[in-house]
Amino acid sequence: xxxxxxxxxxxxxxxxxxxxxxxxxxxxxxxxxxxxxxxxxxxxxxxxxxxxxxxxxxxxxxxxxxxxxxxxxxxxxxxxxxxxxxxxxxxxxxxxxxxxxxxxxxxxxxxxxxxxxxxxxxxxxxxxxxxxxxxxxxxxxxxxxxxxxxxxxxxxxxxxxxxxxxxxxxxxxxxxxxxxxxxxxxxxxxxxxxxxxxxxxxxxxxxxxxxxxxxxxxxxxxxxxxxxxxxxxxxxxxxxxxxxxxxxxxxxxxxxxxxxxxxxxxxxxxxxxxxxxxxxxxxxxxxxx
Amino acid sequence: xxxxxxxxxxxxxxxxxxxxxxxxxxxxxxxxxxxxxxxxxxxxxxxxxxxxxxxxxxxxxxxxxxxxxxxxxxxxxxxxxxxxxxxxxxxxxxxxxxxxxxxxxxxxxxxxxxxxxxxxxxxxxxxxxxxxxxxxxxxxxxxxxxxxxxxxxxxxxxxxxxxxxxxxxxxxxxxxxxxxxxxxxxxxxxxxxxxxxxxxxxxxxxxxxxxxxxxxxxxxxxxxxxxxxxxxxxxxxxxxxxxxxxxxxxxxxxxxxxxxxxxxxxxxxxxxxxxxx
Numbered sequence: 001x002x003x004x005x006x007x008x009x010x011x012x013x014x015x016x017x018x019x020x021x022x023x024x025x026x027x028x029x030x031x032x033x034x035x036x037x038x039x040x041x042x043x044x045x046x047x048x049x050x051x052x053x054x055x056x057x058x059x060x061x062x063x064x065x066x067x068x069x070x071x072x073x074x075x076x077x078x079x080x081x082x083x084x085x086x087x088x089x090x091x092x093x094x095x096x097x098x099x100x101x102x103x104x105x106x107x108x109x110x111x112x113x114x115x116x117x118x119x120x121x122x123x124x125x126x127x128x129x130x131x132x133x134x135x136x137x138x139x140x141x142x143x144x145x146x147x148x149x150x151x152x153x154x155x156x157x158x159x160x161x162x163x164x165x166x167x168x169x170x171x172x173x174x175x176x177x178x179x180x181x182x183x184x185x186x187x188x189x190x191x192x193x194x195x196x197x198x199x200x201x202x203x204x205x206x207x208x209x210x211x212x213x214x215x216x217x218x219x220x221x222x223x224x225x226x227x228x229x230x231x232x233x234x235x236x237x238x239x240x241x242x243x244x245x246x247x248x249x250x251x252x253x254x255x256x257x258x259x260x261x262x263x264x265x266x267x268x269x270x271x272x273x274x275x276x277x278x279x280x281x282x283x284x285x286x287x288x289x
Numbered sequence: 290x291x292x293x294x295x296x297x298x299x300x301x302x303x304x305x306x307x308x309x310x311x312x313x314x315x316x317x318x319x320x321x322x323x324x325x326x327x328x329x330x331x332x333x334x335x336x337x338x339x340x341x342x343x344x345x346x347x348x349x350x351x352x353x354x355x356x357x358x359x360x361x362x363x364x365x366x367x368x369x370x371x372x373x374x375x376x377x378x379x380x381x382x383x384x385x386x387x388x389x390x391x392x393x394x395x396x397x398x399x400x401x402x403x404x405x406x407x408x409x410x411x412x413x414x415x416x417x418x419x420x421x422x423x424x425x426x427x428x429x430x431x432x433x434x435x436x437x438x439x440x441x442x443x444x445x446x447x448x449x450x451x452x453x454x455x456x457x458x459x460x461x462x463x464x465x466x467x468x469x470x471x472x473x474x475x476x477x478x479x480x481x482x483x484x485x486x487x488x489x490x491x492x493x494x495x496x497x498x499x500x501x502x503x504x505x506x507x508x509x510x511x512x513x514x515x516x517x518x519x520x521x522x523x524x525x526x527x528x529x530x531x532x533x534x535x536x537x538x539x540x541x542x543x544x545x546x547x548x549x550x551x552x553x554x555x556x557x558x559x560x561x562x563x564x565x566x
Contacts, residue, residue: 067463067467069466069467086466087463087467088467088469089468089469091467092467092468093463093464095460095463095464098458098460099458099461099463099464101461101464101465101482102483102560103483103485103557103559104559105559112468112478113468113469116469116470116471116474117469144558144559145559146559146560146561160468161467161468164468164469274460275463276459276460276463
């Protein structure tokens, strides 16, 4: 059974994203710039959408707005016809690396969302164990993050988000810090997990191969200010195997994406933006008043 | 499902560090032994190096004898309990005040702008300059002495706590918010544990600086305390006793500072051992 058939079989699915005329300005005063310009897209429930674009183009900014950490300057974002209001567990966010709580063991990291909901420890640990199994890490319940490899940490990140049954999982270059081999494993694992939980995924990457391998649809962004310049629907059959990346169709689309990303103006890579704004070193949640 | 080919290289690393531990302990001990030997040679030969002379410096064996004398005199216990209680009282109050102020200042800009400027002015004032005011301000000399050790311990604790709070990775807070944390949970589940290593560094340094101020504090004392003993030995020109007092303060300071650090490590097993040297 293909994932498409499986997903269309479940009725009234949640996780539809509608973005209308979205503009996001970042920075203050003279430093201010437009990171996202007039973006309008819709993402279907259960769709796997990849955002690609040159460094600093605003793809992470867009993701940050979806997560609720950045406020749009104008335009609207709706999830299942409801406007967004700040961060929420139903829109889970996975960063590139090192955002597990270092002081919590694996099981408590995963169960964190349930703890926030006030669930009692035995029950939340039971559910966390299920998620741990789902991401292939059974046996690592009592490890602290520093005792796990980079790939294992990202598995825990994914489990920690999925335990909340999010309508959308937002991923900001989640495998960008991993070595090539681990990255391949993690891509397979993510597809595996997604086939089972069938949540909507918005996945930011600058790796064209990764986007082509994972996505139902690729949204290509222009250099800053970021606009969507092309949408590419991918109908490679699922489940996808590693051999896909050597197929002629894959290569043809890859060449097309490369051309899109190497237009004039993309020659000078800009500083990376983060889902938290222009200057990730500053804590945007530090109370000002 | 893809198989796990990644491994956690932590345990072999621990074994290696353990083996390294005994070698390092030996190094520590021999380094101290060399220092004592150098001291012995310099003082017994009455070395005169022009700018510095060892002619009046008591030799290690004299100091040992004086120490033994103090040990047998039973005054030692009174000196120790007096000093320990002063240092720990001052330290405890500084810990509570420093951590509380540090958390607030590190988290709220308005607190930083209103509380930090006066504290920055008070910070460079040495403990000895506080003696007259502390005598005037407090009803008993015991409280004055506690206050002086408090001033010594406060600032390292305060500044390290502020630093710990201000350097928290914004993504950790963002993650917690995305996972459903409200302001209270952010504070208890993220800010406090994330700042804890820095707080313990401050506590460990603060414990050391509290001892650092002990002699100053016990200048006020009329009877007991290691600092008082050291100061009194100076006024009656009992040089070997001075060194006994100095070494006692050094040892107690190091010991209690280490105890704080060990407590911190025990409470925070989640810190990568590679981060510490």
